[in-house]
Amino acid sequence: MTATHDTTDPTRCAALYLRRSHKNADGDARNGRSLAEQESELRDLAARLGLFVTEVYVEREGTGASRYSLKARPQWMRALAELRAGDHFRTLLVWALDRADRRGAVEIGRILDEHADGSRRIVGVDGTDTADSRRRLEHIIRAELAREEVENLSRRVSRAKRFRRAEGRWLGGAAPYGLRIVDGHLEHDPETYPTARRIADELLAGRTIWQTVKRLNDDGVPSPRGKSWGVGTVSTLVRSPAWAGLQGIREKTASGRWRHIAEPFRDERGQTVSVGEGVITPGERARILQTIGDRSATLAEGGRFVRRGDRRSAALLADVLRCADCxxxxAQSGAAGKKVYRCGTYGNGRACDGFTAPTAESDEAVSIAFLGRLATLEAGDPLLEAVADAWVARVAPDDIAAREAAQDALDAARADLARVRRLVAAGTFDEADATAVMPELRANVAAAEAALARIPVPDADISPLLDLAQSVPAFFDLPEHERRGLIALAITNVEASRARSRGVRFDPTDRLLITWADGTTSRPSPARVDQRAERIAKVCAMLAADPAVTIAQVAEAINRSPRTARDVLDTARASLADTH
Ligand SMILES: [Zn+2]
Incomplete structure (x- = not known):
């Protein structure tokens, strides 16, 4: 081809449209070519079609979501306008029409209508040809899919990557720490089994999960994720039926959520099913769970895990605390060890009398209220579900991501089906169009449903969180940002009011009002340990004055039930005996 050919005849001329595109989640080649590669292939296409390239439109991509908006495609709009005018060329060559134009079926339908008489064409390396009326349906569907993809793109790209990582896993999910999957069965992983067995031995020896975790970290044993061990990781591990070589199962609750706790699967005869070697035996599993369950139970009775000297928090409530007056x-102020929260408005010298509340006591009171509330919530409580979801996301992000990706794929397949129905309703599709495409879309939905069903339920449950509640030290041992994050899930805000008079001892029940994420409110419990210590001191004084003091007298003096009075009296007697 030389310049002597008639390049003034627009029917023999073509324009190229090039757009630098970002690689999509699948590393899709047609979407990932460089501009030079695109231009070279499009020129080849022009040559095959016997057309002269007279114009090249190059789109400069914007960044972020705006790069998909119409505004960000000025060159595409120019190219389309020129094509419509038809003064210079009647054919526009693109890499793929659904990549070039993502405005959906309505816009593409309009272009297809204009091109139906063959006077204009958009031809793509991907096979697009807008002048081919037999392919109208395909073009429209692809345009709609492209639009859908734009709507979800950023979310789906990141999820799809993680989804692929999870794909093709053994049915039960990743092998639990200490085990590996060989031919679909679990067996000891020579690398990790020794540490896994050490965890089992420590728990069987009666150590708490928290103590076990601390010892692992103290010894510098790397966790499965290569970082430090967490209570959640170990708690999840020991509860996993697979850790005992058992097939596990999770069921959906009536509300459609997955149960947080995996149970050993039982066959029709009620027998558990072995899936190979475990780190522990089923009997050891039962013993460990029994111990953990016992400890969790003490929390549910409330309060007794409180120990002074475990308050290491600094400004845990900085985000949620609010002044009750204004x-x-x-804001925070005060020297180390005497830090206080105070009204930020007051601190700025503005018009509020402001409150002052000791940081350590406030943090502890709210933390204990949080742990206590968590432990008493029934399964299915929205507040527990919210905290649990966040917890599961924290301890099993890959599993969550895989399920979300699969759910996205299913949603997208269902949306495709719904979209065709809408197109039929809007008259864009006739019945024949719909009949041609419906079976495939339905099959896509079925396949997506099956894919979702194959992905293991996240291997994490709410129980680690409840374990955490077994001791305040364990909770306070979490990094502050994690504690803060967990509290923020459950608590909307904490209102702090002023003390009734100066010099009064801080009373969290009187001074703090917690608004929970489910809209309910409550006040933290009194500082139990302090009050108990005070009661014991009081009864010691009574005993010193009158060794024959009665339970009734004690009950009246400390304003508690006879049962509590007896307990306090016994303790006071014992402590006096110790010191004598
Ligand atoms: Zn204030």
């Missing part, structure tokens, strides 16, 4: 956020 609604202002909180």
């Amino acid at each position: 609604g202002g956020r909180t």
Whole structure:
């Protein structure tokens, strides 16, 4: 081809449209070519079609979501306008029409209508040809899929990557720590089994999960994720039926959520099913769970895990604490060890009398209220579900991501089906169009449903969180940002009011009002340990004055039930005996 050919005849001329595109989640080649590669292939296509390239439109991509908006495609709009005018060329060559134009079926339908008489064409390396009326349906569907993809793109790209990582896993999910999957069965993993067995031995020796975790970290044993061990990781591990070589199962609750706790699967005869070697035996599993269950139970009775000297928090409530008088956020002041929260408005010298509340006591009171509330929530409580979801996301992000990706794929397949129905309703599709495409879309939905069903339920449950509640030390041993994050899930805000008079001892029940994420409110319990210590001291004084003091007298003096009075009296007697 030389310049002597008639390049003034627009029917023999073509324009190229090039757009630098980002690689999609699948590393899709047609979407990932460089501009030079695109231009070279499009020129080849022009040559095959016997057309002269007279114009090249190059789109400069914007960044972020705006790069998909119409505004960000000025060159595409120019190219389309020129094509429509038809003064210079009647054919526009693109890499793929659904990549070039993502405005959906309505816009593409309009272009297809204009091109139906063959006077204009958009031809793509991907096979697009807008002048081919037999392919109208395909073009429209692809345009709609492209639009859908734009709507979900950023979310789906990141999820799809993680989804692929999870794909093709053994049915039960990743092998639990200490085991590996060989030919579909579990067996000891020579690398990790020794540490896994050490965990089992420590728990069987009666150590708490928290103590076990601490010892692992103290010894510098790397966790499965290569970082430090967490209570959640170990708690999840020991509860996993597979850790005992058992097939596990999770069921959906009536509300459609997955149960947080995996159970050993039982066959029709009620027998558990072995899936190979475990780190522990089923009997050891039962013993460990029994111990953990016992400890969790003590929490549910409330309060007794409180120990002074475990308060290491600094400003845990900085985000949620509010001044009851002015609604202002909180500020902190005070020397180390005597830190206080105070009304930020007051601190700025503005018009609020402001509150002052000791940081350590406030943090502890709210933390204990949080742990206590968590432990008493029934399964299915929305507050527990919210905290649990966040917890599961924290301890099993890959599993969550895989399920979300599969759910996305299913949603997308269902949306495709729904979209065709809408197109039929809008008259864009006739019945024949729909009949041609419906079976495939239905099959896609079925396949996506099956794919979702194959992905293991996240291997994490709420129980680690409840274990955490077994001791305040364990909770306070979490990094502060994690504690803060967990509290923020469950608590909307904490209102702090002023003390009734100066010099009064801080009473969290009187001074703090917690608004929970489910809209309910409550006040933290009194500082139990302090009060108990005070009661014991009081009864010691009574005993010193009158060794024959009665339970009734004690009950009246400390304003508690006879049962509590007896307990306090016994303790006071014992402590006096110790010191004598
Ligand atoms: Zn204030």
